Amino acid sequence: MFDIIIVNGTIIDGTGKPKFDSDIGIKGERIEAISNLKNVEAKRIIDATDLIVSPGFIDTHTHSEGDLLINPDHEYGLRQGITTELLGIDGMSYAPLSQNNYLTYRHWLSGLLGYPPANLDMSSVSSFKQHYHKKVSINTAYLIPNGTVRLEVAGFKDVPLDNTSMGKYKKLVEQGFEQGAVGFSTGSSYYPGPWTSTNELIEICSLVKDLNGVYMSEPRRANPERAFKGGGVAEALEITEKSGVKLHIAHYRTDPTNAGDIESHMKLIDESKRNGSDITLDIYPYPSGSTIPISYVPSWAQDGGPDKLLERLQNPSDKKKIVDELEQSINYSRSVEDMLFSYSPNHPELEGETLPDLARSKNISIGEALCNLLISENLELGYVMPPPVNLSLWRQVSKDCMELLARDDYMVCSDITPAGSMPHPRSYGAFPRILGRLHRKYNTMSLEDLIHRMTERPASRFGLANRGKLHKGYFADITIFDENNVIDTSTYDDPKQYPSGIPYVLVNGDISIDNQVYTGVKSGKAIP
Numbered sequence: 001m002f003d004i005i006i007v008n009g010t011i012i013d014g015t016g017k018p019k020f021d022s023d024i025g026i027k028g029e030r031i032e033a034i035s036n037l038k039n040v041e042a043k044r045i046i047d048a049t050d051l052i053v054s055p056g057f058i059d060t061h062t063h064s065e066g067d068l069l070i071n072p073d074h075e076y077g078l079r080q081g082i083t084t085e086l087l088g089i090d091g092m093s094y095a096p097l098s099q100n101n102y103l104t105y106r107h108w109l110s111g112l113l114g115y116p117p118a119n120l121d122m123s124s125v126s127s128f129k130q131h132y133h134k135k136v137s138i139n140t141a142y143l144i145p146n147g148t149v150r151l152e153v154a155g156f157k158d159v160p161l162d163n164t165s166m167g168k169y170k171k172l173v174e175q176g177f178e179q180g181a182v183g184f185s186t187g188s189s190y191y192p193g194p195w196t197s198t199n200e201l202i203e204i205c206s207l208v209k210d211l212n213g214v215y216m217s218e219p220r221r222a223n224p225e226r227a228f229k230g231g232g233v234a235e236a237l238e239i240t241e242k243s244g245v246k247l248h249i250a251h252y253r254t255d256p257t258n259a260g261d262i263e264s265h266m267k268l269i270d271e272s273k274r275n276g277s278d279i280t281l282d283i284y285p286y287p288s289g290s291t292i293p294i295s296y297v298p299s300w301a302q303d304g305g306p307d308k309l310l311e312r313l314q315n316p317s318d319k320k321k322i323v324d325e326l327e328q329s330i331n332y333s334r335s336v337e338d339m340l341f342s343y344s345p346n347h348p349e350l351e352g353e354t355l356p357d358l359a360r361s362k363n364i365s366i367g368e369a370l371c372n373l374l375i376s377e378n379l380e381l382g383y384v385m386p387p388p389v390n391l392s393l394w395r396q397v398s399k400d401c402m403e404l405l406a407r408d409d410y411m412v413c414s415d416i417t418p419a420g421s422m423p424h425p426r427s428y429g430a431f432p433r434i435l436g437r438l439h440r441k442y443n444t445m446s447l448e449d450l451i452h453r454m455t456e457r458p459a460s461r462f463g464l465a466n467r468g469k470l471h472k473g474y475f476a477d478i479t480i481f482d483e484n485n486v487i488d489t490s491t492y493d494d495p496k497q498y499p500s501g502i503p504y505v506l507v508n509g510d511i512s513i514d515n516q517v518y519t520g521v522k523s524g525k526a527i528p
């Protein structure tokens with residue numbers, strides 16, 4: 001007697017091997033049989049006729065940790081077929097932090113992660129995991145974030161890590177791995193992380209290597225003066241080459257400025273791999289990103305943390321300096337100029353409006369409009385970059401994405417950033433966009449190979465034991481979808497739309513999405 005049998009489906013098991021027709025029997029949390037089970041009894045039978053039965057998707061890059069504590073249903077992840085998410089990404093999250101530091105970082109991160117309850121114990125990776133274990137709908141795994149640990153050992157300050165703080169830092173990393181962290185992460189511009197030098201990161205990553213962890217780098221943008229060759233991918237490669245750590249580069253895609261030029265996009269990485277570096281990457285299928293404007297505020301104004309930053313924004317001479325520097329940076333990138341607000345809780349009418357429009361309506365400069373809004377939102381502000389006006393560039397970025405994914409080192413991520421009424425569409429559509437729309441259009445690899453990049457490949461890279469594969473004894477994390485009709489429906493102008501063509505999702509043997517309906521079970525475990 002099984003608890004659940006999935007009958008009449010076509011199985012893609014996650015390993016990349018050809019699909020085959022079979023049934024799957026589940027007992028408790030685990031897969032008990034993959035064979036013909038037509039006449040076997042079960043408490044529940046799912047008919048998967050004309051559907052693909054695959055391992056649940058593993059998302060290597062999300063920013064769900066805040067919203068999961070407020071909204072544990074997490075339908076926008078689950079309905080994409082995602083059953084496991086990596087948290088602690090881009091060098092910023094909540095643990096390990098003592099109570100005051102948690103409150104400080106919760107404030108700084110609020111534009112991205114919202115405001116989870118204040119009274120949570122985030123003092124260790126273990127205590128962090130307890131807030132999610134069997135309390136949310138998906139499995140979660142955790143990377144130890146650089147900015148978080150820096151805050152805990154050196155404060156929200158632009159200071160080098162001295163012997164004492166580096167010693168404490170390494171102790172927290174060791175403890176974090178003992179308590180089940182699967183890696184270590186840094187981010188492009190999320191303070192206090194960017195105050196860390198390349199040499200400090202090499203020292204930390206040497207320890208991460210000894211602990212057999214993966215270093216996930218979102219290539220540096222801020223404080224290039226303290227980075228090897230000014231940061232970016234060059235710094236990440238230097239760190240892996242000097243420390244020997246396994247490197248994973250976050251959402252590394254082409255964009256409208258280099259669309260179609262995959263060869264130069266990958267040149268440095270391929271060179272480093274030829275020289276022996278162990279490198280993997282991930283990607284989401286959109287031509288533009290989303291982040292928090294606070295990360296564009298100059299480094300000196302961040303020193304001291306969010307309260308100090310607010311003080312400076314309200315001091316006329318400091319504010320003028322910040323505005324001037326922001327506007328200078330506008331000359332170098334579209335990032336501030338084209339900002340579309342995704343989340344501004346005190347002014348919800350601005351969500352979906354652009355920064356230049358706001359500035360024009362107030363007859364002030366873009367930098368000043370942004371600073372004023374940061375003040376009135378108490379820093380809790382998120383934005384999305386619009387897609388390029390040139391649609392052929394957009395199509396090229398999509399095609400590049402599918403070509404990059406065909407490589408043997410890429411996997412899929414969403415970069416979920418859920419806050420606000422106008423989040424980036426990736427938060428609702430990344431996986432089905434690749435699985436349906438782009439796979440059918442560009443067909444750069446078999447469906448089996450594509451599923452492998454969403455399942456077994458990330459599971460083995462990040463050491464998620466007994467997941468990512470349909471196999472007897474493995475956890476029953478299962479996504480059932482319609483190969484010909486699965487598709488994203490979330491768009492830049494109407495993002496909060498669930499995908500279609502994914503009628504069933506199981507997490508640890510419980511049916512979480514049942515014939516398109518969310519059942520409300522919270523079976524997600526904090527793993528591994």
Ligand SMILES: [Zn+2]
Nearest residue numbers: 061089090415
């Ligand atoms: Zn991210």
